[in-house]
Amino acid sequence: MTTTKTMTTTNVVACKHCLLETNKNQAIIESVNGEECSFCCPGCASVYKILQEEGFSKFYSKRDDNWEPGAVSPSNVSEELFVDSVTETDTGYEVSIALSGIRCAACIWLIETYLSKAEGIESIRVNYATHKAKISWTKGVINLREIIDRISSIGYCPLPISDSDTATIYEKEKKDYFFRFSIGAFFSMQLMIYTVALYAGYFQGIDTGLRTMFQYAAWLLSTPVMFYSGMPFIKSSFQALRRGHTTMDTLIFMGSFTAYVYSVFALFLDKDVYFDTTSMIITLILLGRYIESSAKARTSNAVSKLLTYQPSQVKFLENFYLETYTSGELSSTTVPVKQIRPGDYLEVMPGDSIPADGIVIYGSSEVNESMLTVESLPQIKDIDGKVFAGTGNINGKLVIMVENIGSTTTLSRIVRAVEDAQASKAPIQNIADMVVGYFVPTIIAIGFSTFIGWYYLTHELLTSTMNAVSVLVIACPCALGLATPLAILIATSKITKLGVVAKAGDIIEILSKAETFIFDKTGTITKGELKVEEIITSGYDKETLLKYTASIERNSSHLIAKAITDTYLEDFMTVDDFKEHPGKGLSGSINGQEIIAGTLSYLKEKGVETPDELVTEHIKNGYTAACIAIDNKFAGFITLSDSIRDDAREMLLALAKRNVTAVILTGDNRLAAEKLIERLDVPNLEYIAEVTPFEKADVVRSYQQNGKRCAMVGDGINDAPALTTADVGIAIGQGTDIAIESSDIVLMRDELKLVETVFDTSVTTLKVIKQNLFWAFSYNFVMIPLAVTGTIHPVFSAAFMSVSSLLVVFNSLRISR
Amino acid sequence: MMIPISLILGVIVLVIFLWASKSGEFEDIEGPKYRMLDDDDEDYDDD
Incomplete structure (x- = not known):
C-alpha cells in the first residue's frame, strides 16, 4: 500500500479497502491471508477479500493520493x-x-x-x-x-x-458543438491563409487574377462555417425573432451574416471582402458554447434521480399475519419494487434504504431521515411510526405496510417540486441581451436611414445598398460580439480550475448581482455530524466520566455513541451486562458499578435524581445531551452538537464585507439558532428558525418578492426546490444528486470558501463585461458615422476592428489572474 | 494550382478527422494516459 494516512488518535484505524477512518472499536476486524485487517463496513471487507483471493491486490498500489475514502455501498440491481x-x-x-x-x-x-x-x-x-x-x-x-x-x-x-437523462442530452449537445466548432475552426484556419495574403496584397500590390482567386477561395471556405457551424445561431435568432425578441445570438447572426452577404456582393463588384469576420465570430463563440456544454455534461449524473435512493428490489411478505411472521413460518421473497402496491407488507433489513412511504407494523429501529428532513439525528421508528421512501434504516429489522409508492412518495413529491420550480423560473435578462435589445433595432434603423439618405442623394440603388450593408457590417463587430462571451468563457475556465462548475455561462453574471445569500444550516454551515462540545460533571472529574461513558458507548453504533467514543483516546474499560435500549440509552457495569447513559427522561425513568433545569437549558440551546448515572446517581452529562465547518465563519465574514446579506435557514428552534449565530460571530448575519423542508423554497420566494436577488447554498434533497427557485443555486459537491441537479453552480470540493471565490470572480467578470461593452461602443461611436457617410476606408476599418477585438481579449484575460 | 491542391489536402484531413470522431476516437480523452501504463498480459499480482 502506498498511501497510509497518519493516525492522529490511537483508537482510529483506516479501512483496509477504502481508507475511511473508523473507530477501532467499531471496525470489522478479519484476518485475510493471515494478516489482521480492519474494515469500516461489511461491504469493504467483502470486496477486499475478493480482490486478495483473485489476485487483484495491485489495485491498492495503483490508486493515487487523490483517492477519496468512502465506504462501498452495497448494490442489488435487477x-x-x-x-x-x-x-x-x-x-x-x-x-x-x-x-x-x-x-x-x-x-x-x-x-x-x-x-x-x-x-x-x-x-x-x-x-x-x-x-x-x-x-x-x-x-x-x-x-x-x-x-x-x-x-x-x-x-x-x-x-x-436512458436516452431521456439530462446527462445523455448534454452529452449529445456537447458532441454537436464539438463537431460544429471543429469544422468551423478547421475552415477558419484555411481561410486565414488567404485572408493574410489578401491583406498583404492590399499593401504590396497583388495580381488581380490572383486576388480574385483568393477571394473565391475565401468564399468557398467561409460558406460551411456560416451555414453549418453557424446554424445554432441562425435557428435561435429566428426563433427569438418570431417571439419579437433580439438576443445575443441575433447579434452574432447579424454580424456574421451581413459580413458574409456584403462580401459576396463585394466579390462581384471587385471590392474588398470580409469573409474572415464571419468565420472568426462564429468559431470563437462556438468554442465558448462547447466548453459550457462540457461543464453541464460533467455535473449531471448519468444516474436516474430516483433510482439512487429507491432500491429496485424489495423483500415482500405475502399473506402477512403478525403471528405467522413472528413464529418464523412466513418468510419474505425478493420481488422487483414495480410489483408492490399500497397495502402490501415489506420487510426492511438494517442497512437497507426504505423503498416506500409507509407505517411500521412490527419492529423498531433508528432511521436516518437527514436527506428529507432537517434532522441530522436518526429518528426512532416504533410500531405505527411513519417511514419515508429513500431514507435509510440503520439498526433494526422493520416490517412496514406500504402507503405510497413510486410517484406518490415524499421523495417523488420533492423531485416534482424541483421540476415545477424549474418550469416557473423567470429568466433574468443578462447584460448582453439587454444591450442587444436596444442595439439591434437602432442599428437596423441607422442602416435603413443610410439607404434612404443615399438613395435620395444619388438615386443609385447599388451604392445605397452597399453603404447601408456596410453600416451593419461595421456596427456588429467582433468586439461587441465577443464582449460578454469571452469574459464569461475566461471566468468559467478560471473557476473550473478552482473546482467549481458553472452549468451555464450567464449564471456568473447573475451571481454578481446577488444581494442575499441564503444558507442551509445542516450540512452546509455545519458538517452534519455530531461532535462533543462540553463535558459537565457532578462529583467526578471529566477524564473519569469520559472514560466510563466512552467504554460503554463503544458498544453501540448510534451516532451519539460514535461521537463520544471518537473523543476518547485512551484504553477502554471492560463492560459487563451491556444492554442497548433503542431511543433511550445504554446500560452496563464497569468494575461492578452500574452505568446508565442516555436521555434525561431515561435516567428519570430509572429513578435517578437529575438536575433537570441545567440539562434542559443546554438542550434548548441546540445541544444534544447524553446524561450519565453511576450506581443510580447522576454523574454528569456530555453535550454534543453539529459542528460548524472550519471555513464557514471566514466565508460569512468575507460576504459581510461585500455588503451582501447572509441568511441561515434552520429547522432548529429560535434559541438554538441564536446560539449558532452567536458562535459564528459574524456581523449582520440573519437567521430564520423552525423552517420545515418544504418551506425553504417559500423563504427564497419571499426574498425575491421583496426585490432581492437570491443565491441559495445547500446540499440536501430537501434543499433542492429552494436551490431551483433561487436566482442562483449553489450545491456543495458532496451533497445529494438531486441538489446538484437542481443547482446552477456546483462546488466540486467540500469547501465553503469557494462560495466567496466564485462571488468575487463573478463581480470582476461583470466589471470586465461592462468595460468591454464600453470599448465596443466607443468603436461604434467613431465608425458608424464614417460608415453612414460612406467615407470609410476598408483597411482602416479592418485594422480598427482587430485593435478593438484585441482590447476586449486582453481586458477579459485579466479575469483569470 | 497550389490553391486547389491545398484545398484538396485540407478536405482530406477534414474527412479523416470527421471519420475519427464518428468512430469514437475522441469519446474518451482521459483514458489513454492511464491505459498506456497498464501491461495487458502481466500477472495481476506482482507485489
Whole structure:
C-alpha cells in the first residue's frame, strides 16, 4: 500500500479497502491471508477479500493520493433494468451501462481486468470521462445477471443508461458543438491563409487574377462555417425573432451574416471582402458554447434521480399475519419494487434504504431521515411510526405496510417540486441581451436611414445598398460580439480550475448581482455530524466520566455513541451486562458499578435524581445531551452538537464585507439558532428558525418578492426546490444528486470558501463585461458615422476592428489572474 | 494550382478527422494516459 494516512488518535484505524477512518472499536476486524485487517463496513471487507483471493491486490498500489475514502455501498440491481439496452452481436450480446462508485483510474483498471478475467467476456471498455462501460459477451457462457453480480461484488453499482437523462442530452449537445466548432475552426484556419495574403496584397500590390482567386477561395471556405457551424445561431435568432425578441445570438447572426452577404456582393463588384469576420465570430463563440456544454455534461449524473435512493428490489411478505411472521413460518421473497402496491407488507433489513412511504407494523429501529428532513439525528421508528421512501434504516429489522409508492412518495413529491420550480423560473435578462435589445433595432434603423439618405442623394440603388450593408457590417463587430462571451468563457475556465462548475455561462453574471445569500444550516454551515462540545460533571472529574461513558458507548453504533467514543483516546474499560435500549440509552457495569447513559427522561425513568433545569437549558440551546448515572446517581452529562465547518465563519465574514446579506435557514428552534449565530460571530448575519423542508423554497420566494436577488447554498434533497427557485443555486459537491441537479453552480470540493471565490470572480467578470461593452461602443461611436457617410476606408476599418477585438481579449484575460 | 491542391489536402484531413470522431476516437480523452501504463498480459499480482 502506498498511501497510509497518519493516525492522529490511537483508537482510529483506516479501512483496509477504502481508507475511511473508523473507530477501532467499531471496525470489522478479519484476518485475510493471515494478516489482521480492519474494515469500516461489511461491504469493504467483502470486496477486499475478493480482490486478495483473485489476485487483484495491485489495485491498492495503483490508486493515487487523490483517492477519496468512502465506504462501498452495497448494490442489488435487477437485471431487468438493463434488458432494453442489450443488443445482439454475431457471437453474443453487448450492453452499455453506467457505473457508479468509480473514484479513480485504478477503479477502471480493476473493473476492466476483473471482468475480462471472467470466462465468456469478449470485451469490456470503460470510458474514463463518463464512467460508461461497453461490455460484450459470448452467448451461453456467461449471462447478464452474472456480469452485474460480478461488478457489484467488487463494490461498484451498475446502472442503466436512458436516452431521456439530462446527462445523455448534454452529452449529445456537447458532441454537436464539438463537431460544429471543429469544422468551423478547421475552415477558419484555411481561410486565414488567404485572408493574410489578401491583406498583404492590399499593401504590396497583388495580381488581380490572383486576388480574385483568393477571394473565391475565401468564399468557398467561409460558406460551411456560416451555414453549418453557424446554424445554432441562425435557428435561435429566428426563433427569438418570431417571439419579437433580439438576443445575443441575433447579434452574432447579424454580424456574421451581413459580413458574409456584403462580401459576396463585394466579390462581384471587385471590392474588398470580409469573409474572415464571419468565420472568426462564429468559431470563437462556438468554442465558448462547447466548453459550457462540457461543464453541464460533467455535473449531471448519468444516474436516474430516483433510482439512487429507491432500491429496485424489495423483500415482500405475502399473506402477512403478525403471528405467522413472528413464529418464523412466513418468510419474505425478493420481488422487483414495480410489483408492490399500497397495502402490501415489506420487510426492511438494517442497512437497507426504505423503498416506500409507509407505517411500521412490527419492529423498531433508528432511521436516518437527514436527506428529507432537517434532522441530522436518526429518528426512532416504533410500531405505527411513519417511514419515508429513500431514507435509510440503520439498526433494526422493520416490517412496514406500504402507503405510497413510486410517484406518490415524499421523495417523488420533492423531485416534482424541483421540476415545477424549474418550469416557473423567470429568466433574468443578462447584460448582453439587454444591450442587444436596444442595439439591434437602432442599428437596423441607422442602416435603413443610410439607404434612404443615399438613395435620395444619388438615386443609385447599388451604392445605397452597399453603404447601408456596410453600416451593419461595421456596427456588429467582433468586439461587441465577443464582449460578454469571452469574459464569461475566461471566468468559467478560471473557476473550473478552482473546482467549481458553472452549468451555464450567464449564471456568473447573475451571481454578481446577488444581494442575499441564503444558507442551509445542516450540512452546509455545519458538517452534519455530531461532535462533543462540553463535558459537565457532578462529583467526578471529566477524564473519569469520559472514560466510563466512552467504554460503554463503544458498544453501540448510534451516532451519539460514535461521537463520544471518537473523543476518547485512551484504553477502554471492560463492560459487563451491556444492554442497548433503542431511543433511550445504554446500560452496563464497569468494575461492578452500574452505568446508565442516555436521555434525561431515561435516567428519570430509572429513578435517578437529575438536575433537570441545567440539562434542559443546554438542550434548548441546540445541544444534544447524553446524561450519565453511576450506581443510580447522576454523574454528569456530555453535550454534543453539529459542528460548524472550519471555513464557514471566514466565508460569512468575507460576504459581510461585500455588503451582501447572509441568511441561515434552520429547522432548529429560535434559541438554538441564536446560539449558532452567536458562535459564528459574524456581523449582520440573519437567521430564520423552525423552517420545515418544504418551506425553504417559500423563504427564497419571499426574498425575491421583496426585490432581492437570491443565491441559495445547500446540499440536501430537501434543499433542492429552494436551490431551483433561487436566482442562483449553489450545491456543495458532496451533497445529494438531486441538489446538484437542481443547482446552477456546483462546488466540486467540500469547501465553503469557494462560495466567496466564485462571488468575487463573478463581480470582476461583470466589471470586465461592462468595460468591454464600453470599448465596443466607443468603436461604434467613431465608425458608424464614417460608415453612414460612406467615407470609410476598408483597411482602416479592418485594422480598427482587430485593435478593438484585441482590447476586449486582453481586458477579459485579466479575469483569470 | 497550389490553391486547389491545398484545398484538396485540407478536405482530406477534414474527412479523416470527421471519420475519427464518428468512430469514437475522441469519446474518451482521459483514458489513454492511464491505459498506456497498464501491461495487458502481466500477472495481476506482482507485489
